[in-house]
Amino acid sequence: MTLESKESTDVARSPWAAALIIVLGAFMAMLASTSVTVAVPDLAQRFEVRYEDAQWLATAYLLALAAGIPVSGWVSRRLGATRLWLVCLAMFAAFSVACALSSTFPMLLCGRIFQGLTGGVLVTAGQVILGVVAGRARLGRVMSTTGIAVVVAPTLGTTVGAVLLAHADWRWLFWLNLPLSAVAIVAGVLALPRTNLGSAGHLDWIGVILGVGGLSAAVYGTSSIAAAGEFGDVAADAFVVAGILALIGFVVWSLRSANPLLNLRLFKNEVFAAGVVVMAVGGAVNFAAQVVLPLYFVSARDQDVMAAGLLVAPQIIGTAIGFPIAGRLADRSGAGPMLIIGSVITALATVPLALADGGTSFWWLGFVLFIRGLGVALSTIPALTVSLAAVQADQLADATPILNVAQRIGASAGTAVAALVYSAHLAGTDPKDAASVAFTVVSWWLFTGACLLAGFAFLVARTESRQDC
Numbered sequence: 001m002t003l004e005s006k007e008s009t010d011v012a013r014s015p016w017a018a019a020l021i022i023v024l025g026a027f028m029a030m031l032a033s034t035s036v037t038v039a040v041p042d043l044a045q046r047f048e049v050r051y052e053d054a055q056w057l058a059t060a061y062l063l064a065l066a067a068g069i070p071v072s073g074w075v076s077r078r079l080g081a082t083r084l085w086l087v088c089l090a091m092f093a094a095f096s097v098a099c100a101l102s103s104t105f106p107m108l109l110c111g112r113i114f115q116g117l118t119g120g121v122l123v124t125a126g127q128v129i130l131g132v133v134a135g136r137a138r139l140g141r142v143m144s145t146t147g148i149a150v151v152v153a154p155t156l157g158t159t160v161g162a163v164l165l166a167h168a169d170w171r172w173l174f175w176l177n178l179p180l181s182a183v184a185i186v187a188g189v190l191a192l193p194r195t196n197l198g199s200a201g202h203l204d205w206i207g208v209i210l211g212v213g214g215l216s217a218a219v220y221g222t223s224s225i226a227a228a229g230e231f232g233d234v235a236a237d238a239f240v241v242a243g244i245l246a247l248i249g250f251v252v253w254s255l256r257s258a259n260p261l262l263n264l265r266l267f268k269n270e271v272f273a274a275g276v277v278v279m280a281v282g283g284a285v286n287f288a289a290q291v292v293l294p295l296y297f298v299s300a301r302d303q304d305v306m307a308a309g310l311l312v313a314p315q316i317i318g319t320a321i322g323f324p325i326a327g328r329l330a331d332r333s334g335a336g337p338m339l340i341i342g343s344v345i346t347a348l349a350t351v352p353l354a355l356a357d358g359g360t361s362f363w364w365l366g367f368v369l370f371i372r373g374l375g376v377a378l379s380t381i382p383a384l385t386v387s388l389a390a391v392q393a394d395q396l397a398d399a400t401p402i403l404n405v406a407q408r409i410g411a412s413a414g415t416a417v418a419a420l421v422y423s424a425h426l427a428g429t430d431p432k433d434a435a436s437v438a439f440t441v442v443s444w445w446l447f448t449g450a451c452l453l454a455g456f457a458f459l460v461a462r463t464e465s466r467q468d469c
Contacts, residue, residue: 025184027152028181032061036112042165043108069401072400088121124401127146128195144326207254213246219408272399274459277406283408285346288446318373339379346453353369
């Protein structure tokens with residue numbers, strides 16, 4: 001059964017209604033990833049904890065968001081993707097209430113961890129549902145809707161958090177989720193289809209330990225290294241090594257297990273395997289730029305944090321606009337050509353960043369970033385589309401988490417490398433000149449990564465055309 005044949009007669013309902021509902025859930029989960037960040041100093045003072053400890057309210061959420069992904073496939077089969085989505089949304093709302101009612105820091109931190117776990121599964125389950133309802137002909141257009149939420153929501157999160165803190169109590173950062181969750185749950189019950197993704201079998205506990213533990217350790221370790229800008233923190237380095245070893249063990253175990261947590265045998269499908277690689281490389285190229293661009297505007301151009309955020313916004317806007325365009329073009333012309341065009345645009349738009357200096361016009365940089373955002377969109381949605389279209393409908397529960405894990409690993413590795421390269425070239429007597437030089441070096445690294453992305457895009461296009469023949 002391929003994506004052209006729906007899983008159930010219930011799936012005949014409008015995919016756009018389902019997409020809007022799924023987007024609302026994804027938007028809440030991703031908004032919560034950054035909305036609390038601006039409240040960390042205030043919360044540290046209110047709960048009388050160190051700032052470094054309060055920072056875990058943001059870090060733990062992001063780690064939990066990634067940790068829930070590997071098990072989402074098995075639970076999707078066990079409960080059905082729609083039922084899982086509804087359960088996770090209800091739990092996300094419940095843990096939001098727990099956070100809002102917290103009277104101690106440990107209570108708030110625990111609430112954030114479970115909020116992140118349910119949020120990560122919520123996003124992945126939503127993509128499984130959309131893969132089912134869309135069918136191959138509309139897969140790109142429908143899947144692009146969640147991409148908009150994933151990109152726009154974290155950007156709006158800091159703004160929403162700042163506005164709420166300025167006019168209301170910090171608890172409203174969490175109360176805000178209740179009316180949105182209620183609307184999404186009611187709409188989901190009425191409009192989302194029932195899905196049958198096959199038998200779940202017994203839970204692979206060894207796979208859970210290796211997969212969840214390995215991904216969490218790798219993401220935490222690389223994030224810590226990126227924040228420090230150098231190796232040398234024994235704990236961070238140890239987490240990276242342990243995470244890599246655990247993930248290698250997860251791969252070996254999954255390939256030998258009769259009932260693995262995630263079916264890694266999907267990599268035998270050449271189109272899917274190539275698409276996963278593109279998702280990982282694209283995640284590295286995209287997220288690495290989001291790390292170094294604010295550093296450039298603050299350190300080399302004397303802008304404050306708020307201004308730096310506004311100067312980076314054109315790339316986010318370009319990506320958000322590009323997602324529906326990419327989805328439509330991928331459905332009409334095939335994902336392969338769009339991948340090539342998107343990666344080439346991303347590479348070419350990175351060159352002006354590498355050539356920028358202390359006097360480069362902000363208007364010119366904004367235009368370049370907007371074009372680069374379009375390129376990122378044109379190389380992201382087609383990769384997701386071609387990968388999901390290459391598998392059977394009953395394999396979506398495995399394919400979707402695999403793609404999400406690949407993107408998270410790529411993003412973590414890319415940001416860590418960018419931060420290390422940037423920090424390594426900060427030597428110099430003039431901090432502004434040193435920051436400008438460091439940004440130039442990182443930009444050429446990003447250009448190389450985009451060229452590598454273009455090479456894999458050609459591979460995807462060739463593999464896709466060969467299988468279609």
